[in-house]
Amino acid sequence: MADESKNAVVEPVVSNNGYEVIHSKSSLFYDLYERKSELKHQTHYCPGCGHGVAHKLIAEALQELGVQDKTIFVSPVGCSVFAYYYFDVGNVQVPHGRAPASATGIKRACPDKIVISYQGDGDLAAIGTAEIIHAANRGEKITVFFVNNAIYGMTGGQMAPTTLVGQKSTTSPWGRRPVNEGFPLHMAELISTLEAPVYVERVALSDNKNIMKARRAIKKALENQCNGVGFSFVEILSPCPTIWGKDPVEARRWVLEAMVPTFPLNVFRDHKPEMPVNNAPPQRPVPDVLEITPVEGAHGAVAGKHAHHFKNFTIKVAGFGGQGVLLLGQLFTEMGMREGLEVSWLPSYGPEMRSGSAHCHVCLSKERIGSPLISHPDALIAMNEISLRKFAPQVAPGGLILYNRDTLPADFALPPGVRAICIPASEMADKLGSTKVTNIIMMGALLEETECLSPGTAMGVIEDKVKKVALLETNRKALAAGREFIDHQVRIAVTQPDGFAE
């Protein structure tokens, strides 16, 4: 018996009227199914199973299209899991329901190849619903064959999303009850509501006439891919005699008489959608994209021009979101880097920012930085009162607070050994014409007061970041205003104790 079947591969016969009579196995199939552990001459499908017919139609279509060498067959989980036993093409076996996602990854990697996703109903319409809908919606240029037999075959007859109302299964033992399990999913109809798919048809492997229609649909869906037109989907109503408890002939009849009324045969989509003009990203050399190449005209490193009086200098900037808190920290960090220091910037992030407050830690150091978290900053820039109250107690002894108001709150006690300078930076910024430069005024003040970094570096960084001429001028004025305020402040501070000006 086995030997007889082994020899079943015969040459095509040409009939009297010139038509090719296909009694031979398609060349798309392996001669022997050597990936199987036993019965290498026959499939694992039950007698009368629709998968065998579907496989044959797909194999013949691929053969006719001459794309065997460029075809990649994706088989997920279910009875379709072993498609790689049979199809003599590149094969990728993937997780349950995920074939459209994996096929997407393959097709995007190999856009000119033929990628087929072959899925059952549990795979495609239950666990993999999201993947098929989104692959279809993206218009992935793949071909999906959806074998719908209204039951889980591989696992032994459990209810499928396409199980008919009233149909018994091992997990719907009283018949599918919509009140409990809902109604059968109509995948072809569902997918045809999307804009991107180019071809959606439902066919049935119920009788020869319908099998010939299925043959045409399958070939068309593959031809579409050969022509690169878009996403094609063929739902194949398919008999499962074993699980249905019917003989093959009865099962075929059941497809037509029981399934088709629920899943009408139709071409649901057959047109190419109009795709909006594609704004293709510019193509640039890798070093440019990664900013490895120095930008022409940028200031770049200024190491050695500024003598740093510290080994480590740490700054905390805090305030409301929108006050340029994180940006100010980044600017200090960028400046430190350009002056040859080791630097780190660590932001608060996420919901905390969305609720309105933000802060960041800036470390400037002559040595490799350990913790980027600052427990005790040398300088705190408090852009609002909440930040002042929250972070002032953390400031290191001998440290400095720059507060964005003209006076400290009346009930606020300065931590011992900490100095504070009040700067009405928001008001000053308004006078300069933009509240947005409040942070730059604070920057100017910090640089002038502590000399931690060079104002020249600051201008260099700002010039590299701010491209609008008018805005750049406002920033320049803001930086100067912050510095001048400190000059002024220092005079007052010095004259106040004894009442004499220097």
Next chain:
Amino acid sequence: MRQLCKGNVAVIKGAILAGCRAYYGYPITPASEIAEAAALYIPQVGGTFLQAESEVAAINMVYGAAAAGVRVMTASSGPGLSLMQEGISYLAGSELPCVIVDVVRGGPGLGNIAPEQSDYFAMVKGGGHGNYRNIVLAPASVQEMADLTVLAFELSDKYRNPAIVLADGFIGQMMEPLDLEYREVVLPDKPWAVKGTPETRANLINSIYLEPDELEEHQREMEAKYMRAHVETRHELYQTEDAEVLLVGFGIVSRVLRSAVETLRQDGVKAGLFRPVTLWPFPSEVLAEEAAKVQKVIVVELSNGQMVEDVRLALDGKVPVEFYGRVGGNVPSVEELHAQVMERIASLV
């Protein structure tokens, strides 16, 4: 030229340098900047960026692209990695290389978005079903976010296995100088891939072996591969030469510990730092050598004690191991770790 760069962005810059031209992912704080950087940069160098419908889809897109032989990656944070675990098991089972970045946040469940290291078990010990390992690299700086991503691609291809870059919210979100050097990448030949070519037509990517003997053989081969991978351990030492107490931590914790070593030494405590760079394979041997020279080992993690198990296994009871962990997104300060170490070595002095 040094550039100021965010850790999450550095991942993509490293990936592009490594020849990665395919990214599939789904947004999640605090990893979203990786997807955003991928969306911005990868298409400009001729690659594919796709925002998937879920992490489940993303990892399976990665599976497809890896099967086709391209360097591909994804990134997420804890909850997303949980969703990817099935796919990671499949990738390992099918011996497909890819890079997965986990910017760990607080858990379990939705937890919060602040940094934790509580995905150690999930990434280092598996997480998905079946016998497999992930190669796991733990960056501690922005520079390493790029460099270890490059290394992850190389090791992943070398061993045909997923490689994880295990970062945390702080390393992902912080900015530091990044120094990149452009070089042409020679991508490894992957004759096993399915590329839709005559040469690869006979190839099959799968993880199903129905026959117990076949599956056992497959797993034995994977085990042998994992044994070979043990040569890839990497670690960093700081001030261990004369150390009497050895502090062990990875990622952001190793940064705080490094500062703590300095303050402890100012107080006369001879502390040293052992930082595993590879979490799998774990640098057990060299850790045991270093620990043999000290009186006590103190492990610090942003978890309730996960890596400490590997430390204890490595030291096999020969050196006392103590643990200090913070969770919930709290990162200990230098002063806090200093105090914790002082408390734990009081009995030694």
